[in-house]
Amino acid sequence: MQRFPCPFCGPRDEREFHFAGEADKDRPDTTQDISDEAWADYLFNCKNSCGPTREIWVHFPCQEYFIMERDTVTMSVAGTTSVRKDLT
Amino acid sequence: MTRSYSAFNILREGLRGHKGWAPLWRSPDPKPEYDVVIIGGGGHGLATAYYLAKNHKISRIAVIEKGWLGGGNTGRNTTVIRSNYFYPESTRLYDLSVRLYEKLSREINYNVMFSQRGMMVLSHSEAEMEIAARTVNAMRLGGADAELLEVKDVRKKAPILNFREDARYPIHGAIWQGRGGTGRHDAVAWGYARAADGLGVDIIQNCEVTGFLVEGGRCKGVETTKGKISAGRTGVAVAGHSSVLAEMGGYKLPIHSYALQAFVTEAIKPVMDTVAFSPMTGSYFSQSDKGGLVIGGGLDRVPSYGQRGNTPMQDTVLSGIVEMAPALAKVKLLRHWAGIVDVSPDSSPLIGPSGTEGIFINCGWGTGGFKAIPAGGYLFAHLLATGSHHDISRPFDPSRFPAGRLLDEAAGSGIAH
Secondary structure, three states: OOEEEEOOOEEEEHHHEEEEEEOOOOOOOOOOOOOHHHHHHHHHOEOOOOOEEEEEEEEOOOOEEEEEEEEOOOOOEEEEEEOOHHHO | OEOOOOHHHHHHHHHOOOOOEOOOOOOOOOOOEEEEEEEOOOHHHHHHHHHHHHHHOOOOEEEEOOOOOOOOHHHOOOOEEOOOOOOHHHHHHHHHHHHHHHHHHHHHOOOOOOEOOOEEEEEOOHHHHHHHHHHHHHHHHHOOOOEEEEHHHHHHHOOOOOOOOOOOOOOOEEEEEOOOEEOOHHHHHHHHHHHHHHOOOEEEOOOOEEEEEEEOOEEEEEEEOOEEEEEEEEEEOOOOOHHHHHHHHOOOEOOEEEEEEEEEEEEOOOOOOOEEEEOOOOEEEEEOOOOEEEEEEEEEEEEOOOOOOOHHHHHHHHHHHHHHOHHHOOOOEEEEEEEEEEEOOOOOOEEEEOOOEOEEEEEOOOOOOHHHHHHHHHHHHHHHHHOOOOOOOHHHOOOHHHHOOOOOHHHHOOOOO
16 A cells, blocks of 8 residues: 655545546647647646656545656655645 | 468477477568658557558558567557447448458468457446447447347356346446457557568568657657667657657647556456446456456546556456446455547547648557557558548548547447447
């Protein structure tokens, strides 16, 4: 069992967390015309890095969304940061 | 040296102390140039090389493998072969694979031990029975064999299962595919390797691809730990690490890598001569010829390249097995392992041009790549030889994502991979 550090609750059982997607994707400006390719690129394509990665996760019990930096080979977690804007 | 396997040759070699058997394949140094270079010496890569040489008469082919043959997912699966999918496109694809498996041992003169012991997908409620009937009809319309079993038929085929009426997941019936079953995973890799080598394919192990040679936007070959190799066309069949190669090749993929675990128990007397899967528990099992129960389930929930599993999914899969067959609760595990699988957004594979000219991809098989090895190889060979799709692989082109023509088998057949 691995523990992930929730920025709000602290270290908790991995089963309480859900992988929500890769971080740092730029959403196309949907007020403009976007090509099918650009939209599909945003929706589906991902880096899926082998090694250090930045991802968006959610901690279900407290609904905190946060960035987790971890390594996809060693599974070690470098750190987590909340994405709540009112914190900064 | 004796190459062909027959009763006569086994007898003759037996009398000579088995000293005359030829190695299954050569270990050549890479040549500077090939017509087609295939990256990945697993089932799909080796089958592709075999069908390229056999069906398309391409003479200069190399398979490049960073480790050893079949050391990735081909050696890490639960060996189930089936074609119980929902959409006609999927059934055509996976049933081609079952048909190729049916004649494979004879065709390549190597026993892949395809045992058509049948596969059942259990239904645990009346509502599930209705969906099961729909799936059976869809499979039949797609050209695969399927039957709807009542509970008494399930009991006859697999008496070890939990038939108690107060079970948490009572059995109401099952979808039965009699042509499904299991195969010997290593034999599939070795058999295809031997057959491809016999047709002149160079199989180069312990040779890692470190980059693609791209000139003017076109891929002209690969850089490897054994030097540069030029290629007319390059095929990539490296499930689990598809995104790593994509980054090197300058193309993008809609793939996430996850660990998929499997388990084998100590050998026990025969208790199960078919494959049973329960969508409610997410677990499935069969019994190998050696007597060990071969157990599988869903993906770990954390994206990973780690080739090892984590404990929450072990809990889930093994509790599922105990629910399905409580009599097995005290059977001890012998070992367990994980492979890294490519998960695509619609749980269907990607076969087609990569986006970088000269590079073609065969990936995204999720948790079900083993059963698709013959079809994946057959269709990928067609693509690499002709530059265009076989009719069966066309719906699986990566262009289905921008077009919005997804083949969502996770929703379609309820099989989570």
